[in-house]
Amino acid sequence: MRDGAGDELIGRVFLARVIEPGDEVAGRWVREAGVAEVVARLRGGGEALAGVSATRWGGLLARARRADPERDLAVAEAAGMRFVCPGSGEWPCQLDDLGDARPLGLWVRGRPSLRIWALRSVAVVGARACTEYGAHMAVSLAAGLAEHGWVVVSGGAYGVDGAAHRGALGAGGATVAVLACGVDRPYPRGHTELITRIAEQGLVVGELPPGEHPTPSRFVLRNRVIAALTRGTVVVEAAHRSGSLVTARAAQRLGRHCMGVPGPATSALSAGVHELLRAEAQLVTDAAEVIELVGAMGQLAPERRGPVLPRDLLAPAARRVLAALPARAAAAPAEIALGAQTTEDDAIARLYELRALGFVERHGDDWKLTRQATASVHRGRPRG
Structure with a gap:
């Protein structure tokens, strides 16, 4: 017989299979009625909960019929994964700032405590098709942050994300990859070795249950987790329609620090960053300037001066x-x-x-x- 905590975990694993990440309507159901009631209504196939059409409710019921939380937990355990619920000892409380868009829970690969690591973390994100300059800046920033004891969080993608993870790992530091798919199936496939290394030395995190694949909407919704999890977000390179700008704007809405690394004025890959800098983002050029913003009072970057003549x-x-x-x-x-x-x-x-x-x-x-x-x-x- 399971205790209340076990029922809550099973219920949330069930809902993670049925409900898409960031669904605020379902988040309101959980907040107002509780996990057990929402699970019972979905499993019972009765009258729809408030706020959804009959068509959408029918789709949720179809998903509910196929959900098997015990199987998901068994697959996760075999893959070295665990499910972290809100309110548990490992849950990062800053994710609660997302309100009804808060994850139902997070699947985690890796040994460290997600809550402890998230307390001192910075997101480094940017363009997938980044320039050599963008990759260099991402590596340099991540390595500098890691050397000062900060955890580097990114999305595991090609370009800036991958460079940031490699910079942190190369400096012997800590890094977290937040994926838009099941954390048992690394994506992109070309980063399988990198994500496996992150799981061995750091943490790989995601909302989606084992075996789930990424979609464009899941990438966008994943970005809110990166923003909420960290003390601030640094955008290294981003065009006007870059997904990394979604992360930056989510950070701004959540009251986190939003930072940008400037690039050439003629570079389309820096146009989105420059637009952020014209609005509310802070300009940063190295790890010391990032730490001055996100760190404790008095952790000032060194004064920049020309040579003494x-x-x-x-x-x-x-x-x-x-x-x-x-x-x-x-x-x-x-x-x-x-x-x-x-x-x-x-x-x-x-x-x-x-x-x-x-x-x-x-x-x-x-x-x-x-x-x-x-x-x-x-x-x-x-x-x-």
């Missing part, structure tokens, strides 16, 4: 005198003092100081930049 180390008065010297010709102290807005005596004192440091040399009564100093001094001057 020798003249940067001079006192302000000496820098003004140095800047007043012409690029090629010699100049008299009076002319230099005028340009530096100081007295002639002060200019002469600064010029002797600059000569000792190798910046200037004396030519009779005039002064001139040394050859070595010319390039350094005038490199940072604005050009008109």
Whole structure:
């Protein structure tokens, strides 16, 4: 005899076979009537629950007649999978933010705790047909996040997704693939080896029961799980109609951080990212900038500065005198003092100081930049 928790699990496994991911009407049934009542109504074949047509109810009943939750659990166990229910110890509570679109449960392959890993995770998503630049940025971001102890979440697809998973694995870090099919049948098939490796070293997660295949709508609905599971979503490359923009916008709606990596202004594969950046997304270029947004207070990215030049180390008065010297010709102290807005005596004192440091040399009564100093001094001057 099963206990209440066992009945709840069996019921949710049954519903996962009958109801499509993200079905908010069915989610409302579960919330208002409970799992047991919804299962009983579907198995009994009686009057339709509220909010569906007779045709759709008939389709659900047909699915219910074919559902066998005990068999699904047996197949899952043989494949090294488990079913994680809302309210269980491994359930990531942030998925509850999806409301009635919350998954009925998640099928999981891999040893780590999904709840623990999700607490410190970032999604890295983007174009399937990405450029070399996109793949490089995805690998670099994922590796940097993994090296700092963050879990990289993506969709297991070709392009940016695969590059992100490989970047995390290559850095010896943690990664989670959220699939739009049964997690016992890796998709795309060309990523079978990669997804198998993720299952061995990380986690492979999905809403659909064993053996289920992906469809376009399931890919779109999968993206809400990626967005809700993580602290923020980074879009590396995305055209205007890219599915990764669905993930980014879901992250925005859920109050998660939404970030984008800029690309060339002429690249159609970056057009969608640039549109995000024009709206509400934050621009990021490396893992440190991502962590500054999603991490704890005070985890700031290093300040970006150009190289320190020798003249940067001079006192302000000496820098003004140095800047007043012409690029090629010699100049008299009076002319230099005028340009530096100081007295002639002060200019002469600064010029002797600059000569000792190798910046200037004396030519009779005039002064001139040394050859070595010319390039350094005038490199940072604005050009008109």
